[in-house]
Amino acid sequence: MNRHIQAGEIVRLESVRKTYGESGGRVDALAGVTIGFRKGSLNAIMGPSGSGKSTFLHCAAGLDRPTxxxxxxxxxxxxxxxxxELTKLRRDRIGFIFQAFNLLPALDVTQNVTLPLRLAGRRADPARVREIISRVGLAERSGHRPAELSGGQQQRVAIARALVTDPAVIFADEPTGALDTRTAMEVLSLLRESVERDQQTVVMVTHDPVAASYADRVVFLADGQLVDEMHRPSADQVAQRLTRLGAWDDKRPASPVGGGY
Incomplete structure (x- = not known):
């Protein structure tokens, strides 16, 4: 184990920098980020457009290599x-949920959910698959194709697909961005349940203060740097902090940033 990782952490970024462009046109999407995420925690990543949220998520999930x-x-x-090695690790130990549901239209719910197992050459346990599909509320829709499902139901399929491999971490990129408020709350409750029931770790990029209020910890990014974090905040507290991010560089962070939770 690397000397940097802290007790209880399952993912840790240490001095991560991601630079795009050459010479005079170089831009740091991430500018030396250090942070850890503990097992069994729901974490929200927030910040204005261009703050580095998606780059952060892609690097943390092994989808992109840092500079x-x-x-x-x-x-x-x-x-x-x-x-x-990266492909195998992502396939076996990481779950992904995106704003675009990324379901295969020709496959039904059960087939979409078990796709990661089939791609890994692993046999799906029918009882386990049924249990997960039931847990996301789709037991009566398991034979339906995506076109026969609502947006919220399709996102539930995507959550079940992320859970079926029993991943160590689920990375979610705006998982409620395409959903109405009530459906978004149902999806967030499912993510919260996976953390509390299965000790899963969820790292979720979101722009929605209400979604962030479901998190144990909310981390704020600005200009590729971690500038603040909050623990178990209300939606109002998150919204108020977001409005102040524009002037973050004139102030010190209100609380220490970079440790695990």
Whole structure:
């Protein structure tokens, strides 16, 4: 295990920098980010457009390589893995949920949910699959294709698909962005349940203060840097903090940033 990782952390970014462009046109999407995420926690990543949220998520999940720094996942440095090793780790230990549901239209609910297992050459346990589909409220729709489902139901399929491999971490990019308020609350409750019931770790990028209020910890990014964090905040507290991010560089963060939770 790397000396940087802290007790209880399952993912840790250490001095992570991601630079795009050359010479005079270079831009730091991430500017030396250090932070850890503990097992069994729901974490929200917030910040204005262009703050580096998506780059942060892609680097943390091993979808993109940082320019410098290290990213530890269960004690392994992702920056030292080759593409085959990264692909296997993402397939076996990481779940993904996106704003676009990314379901295959020709497959029904059960087939979409079990797709990651089939791609990994693993046999799906029918009882386990039924249990997960039932948990997301789709037991009566397991034979339906995406076109026969509402947006909220399609996102539930995506959550079940992320859960079926029993991943160590679920990375979610605006998972409620395309949903109405009531359906979004149902989806967030499912993510909260996966944290509390299965000790899953969820790292979720969101722009919605209400979605962030479901998190144990909300981390704020601005200009590629961590500038503040809040623990178990209300939606109003998150919204108020977001309005002040424009002037973050004139102030010190209100609380220490970078440790695990």
């Amino acid at each position: 410098s720094g290290s990213i530890e996942f269960e004690g392994r440095d992702l920056t030292k893995l080759n593409e085959v």
